[in-house]
Amino acid sequence: MKRFAAAVALILAVPAIAQMPTPVPAEAPADPNAIPLYPDMKAPKGSTENWVRFGKDLAVRNVTVPTITPVLPDPAKATGAAVVVAPGGAFMLLAMDHEGWSVARWLADHGIAAFVLKYRLNQTPADIGEASAYMGKRMAESLRDPTAAPGITEPRATLDALAALKLVRAGAGKWGVDPQRVGMMGFSAGAMTVLNAALEGKGSDRPSFIGYVYGPMLAREVPADAPPMFAAIANDDSLFPNPSYGLVESWRRAHAPVELHAYERGDHGFGTGKPGTTTMGVLPQFEAWLAMRGLLTAKAAQ
Numbered sequence: 024m025k026r027f028a029a030a031v032a033l034i035l036a037v038p039a040i041a042q043m044p045t046p047v048p049a050e051a052p053a054d055p056n057a058i059p060l061y062p063d064m065k066a067p068k069g070s071t072e073n074w075v076r077f078g079k080d081l082a083v084r085n086v087t088v089p090t091i092t093p094v095l096p097d098p099a100k101a102t103g104a105a106v107v108v109a110p111g112g113a114f115m116l117l118a119m120d121h122e123g124w125s126v127a128r129w130l131a132d133h134g135i136a137a138f139v140l141k142y143r144l145n146q147t148p149a150d151i152g153e154a155s156a157y158m159g160k161r162m163a164e165s166l167r168d169p170t171a172a173p174g175i176t177e178p179r180a181t182l183d184a185l186a187a188l189k190l191v192r193a194g195a196g197k198w199g200v201d202p203q204r205v206g207m208m209g210f211s212a213g214a215m216t217v218l219n220a221a222l223e224g225k226g227s228d229r230p231s232f233i234g235y236v237y238g239p240m241l242a243r244e245v246p247a248d249a250p251p252m253f254a255a256i257a258n259d260d261s262l263f264p265n266p267s268y269g270l271v272e273s274w275r276r277a278h279a280p281v282e283l284h285a286y287e288r289g290d291h292g293f294g295t296g297k298p299g300t301t302t303m304g305v306l307p308q309f310e311a312w313l314a315m316r317g318l319l320t321a322k323a324a325q
Contacts, residue, residue: 054090058093059088064089066087091190093137094128103199103320104200105200105201105206106130108139108209108213109208113162113173113211115147122210125295129306135319140184142180169266181220185229204318208236209236217230232318236254236256239263246279249279268283287300287301
């Protein structure tokens with residue numbers, strides 16, 4: 024268990040492993056509102072998701088059938104905006120509570136329809152001990168060169184993100200959503216997934232805006248019509264040390280709208296905010312940015 028805690032702590036970049044609750048295997052939570060992204064897709068024979076609990080927080084490995092779960096606001100305060108929320112976990116795990124459902128509930132409480140994306144992952148051993156060794160080894164190899172993109176990727180996650188956007192827009196009427204104001208917010212590997220959806224999606228198939236939270240800040244090729252980006256990272260991020268803000272500069276060079284919040288402290292994996300640091304402002308600042316751009320009103324920003 025300690026080895027697994029250390030491996031997953033590395034994935035989530037929890038600063039103090041000693042303070043981290045011991046992970047225990049968990050049953051899959053009831054999620055009656057989950058919607059399969061691909062109704063005809065079946066899990067491979069013999070495969071199963073592996074859930075684990077860290078204190079009160081649930082995480083999952085070995086996702087093979089992707090879903091989205093709507094978390095909707097009170098209709099009386101709904102803004103019509105929507106956000107697909109992509110949790111992180113090095114493409115080997117999804118921090119469903121820490122970077123998924125907790126984020127979605129906050130957004131819904133503030134009038135923004137949220138849809139938690141459970142996307143497909145790299146396969147890991149079902150056994151906790153074997154999984155810890157495997158994930159730790161892959162993470163160490165992936166992050167050996169901080170100036171290069173992480174070596175662990177999952178192209179299917181990008182496909183799932185684009186499919187989620189399409190599904191939300193198709194159901195916009197029943198969910199009270201404006202299809203022109205459907206964006207994404209991702210954390211760590213989820214941020215990388217959101218970024219890929221923004222850069223690889225074509226025309227109306229890509230997100231209307233993105234929230235890019237503690238993803239790598241490496242430069243990318245960015246088209247002039249890239250969607251607006253809200254970026255947030257802590258300057259003491261231990262997983263993605265950022266000697267520069269290359270990604271933000273890429274957005275600026277393309278003359279695409281971008282806002283950066285670089286917090287003094289918070290490390291990696293602060294989720295909705297690490298108490299005692301200014302990262303506690305990440306969701307209120309994201310909401311304020313959406314409001315500034317006119318995305319929380321019926322008429323989208325120019």
